[in-house]
Amino acid sequence: EAQVTQNPRYLITVTGKKLTVTCSQNMNHEYMSWYRQDPGLGLRQIYYSMNVEVTDKGDVPEGYKVSRKEKRNFPLILESPSPNQTSLYFCASSLRLGADEKLFFGSGTQLSVL
């Protein structure tokens, strides 16, 4: 089944403890991206990747890192999480972000930073 898989679904951590949220897609998609969803603010793009080894900042990249070493995986790294990074995170992928493409989203990761 074609899907975007995020793990974990729920994560509670403490300030400063490094964490990684994994994202994997099985559709051979070139484009992948990360978003955070906060009440009243909608979804805001954190980082995106057009292909392997090609990543770029979205609108809210501060405090996050990503890597794209393989086409299928696009992990989101919080090296020193802070409470303001408590949010619902979504990973998404698309064959290409072009004229005829739509995004496929993962199920989301609810992160709480205490």
Place this chain on the structure above:
Amino acid sequence: AQKVTQAQTEISVVEKEDVTLDCVYETRDTTYYLFWYKQPPSGELVFLIRRNSFDEQNEISGRYSWNFQKSTSSFNFTITASQVVDSAVYFCALKGTSYGKLTFGQGTILTVHP
């Protein structure tokens, strides 16, 4: 910079009423793409429609219809004869020619009462 505004934070209707969700966008790009996504209570994000900037034809899909007007920079979404299953958060999104960047609106929470 591009921007998407969904001025209606929450809408509440009774089943079988028609409801229109507004979306206004800003972009300097002459070529761009607009999207609507649905987020039901289960939390996943479901693609509804994509529209190119050079195609101003309105679209109808069952009870759903979309009205794209470049003159007013709007891409509104109408649900005819709403049903309880339409209850969800709806997001409008914009992709310009800036490679990889996708901007979402704040979302509109639609509640359809039986």
